[in-house]
Amino acid sequence: MSRIIAIDYGRKRTGIAVTDPAQIIANGLTTVATSELLPFLTDYLKREAVERIVVGLPVQTDGTASENQQRVRAFVRRFSQAHPDVPVDYCDERFTSVLAHRAMIDGGLRRSERQNKALVDEISATIILQSYMEARRTQTKTTPL
Secondary structure, X not given: OOEEEEEEOOOOEEEEEEEOOOOOOEEEEEEEEHHHHHHXXXXXXXXXXXXXXXXXXXXXXXXXXXXOHHHHHHHHHHHHHHOOOOOEXXXXXXXXXXXXXXXXXXXXXXXXXXXXXHHHHHHHHHHHHHHHHHHHHHHHHHOOX
């Protein structure tokens, strides 16, 4: 099998998470400067088999588009032009930063460590990926044979 990559796209930094090749476990991979995201992904795709990319779609709590959504969609267009053979899915990213902070607290990280925005972005990408994987599992279980 091949991996799935999740992206928590930000104006300055982007968190990236990836599955293992069997697509069982989601792990944080890294955080990169957003300006370096496309070259980073291009290099990663040369080294690893990737089934698809999942991009967190920023949505307000009322369901309307957030300020960052236009930038996310523009990036996805650039990525899809550069890599037309890699499908891209969107995943609602509402509350991922809140969940990332909660995971950091629950994990016992000190306050100074929790203020590391790059780590928050990486954990948020992992949460996006876990949510996507769980939704796929649930959909597979409910789909009649």
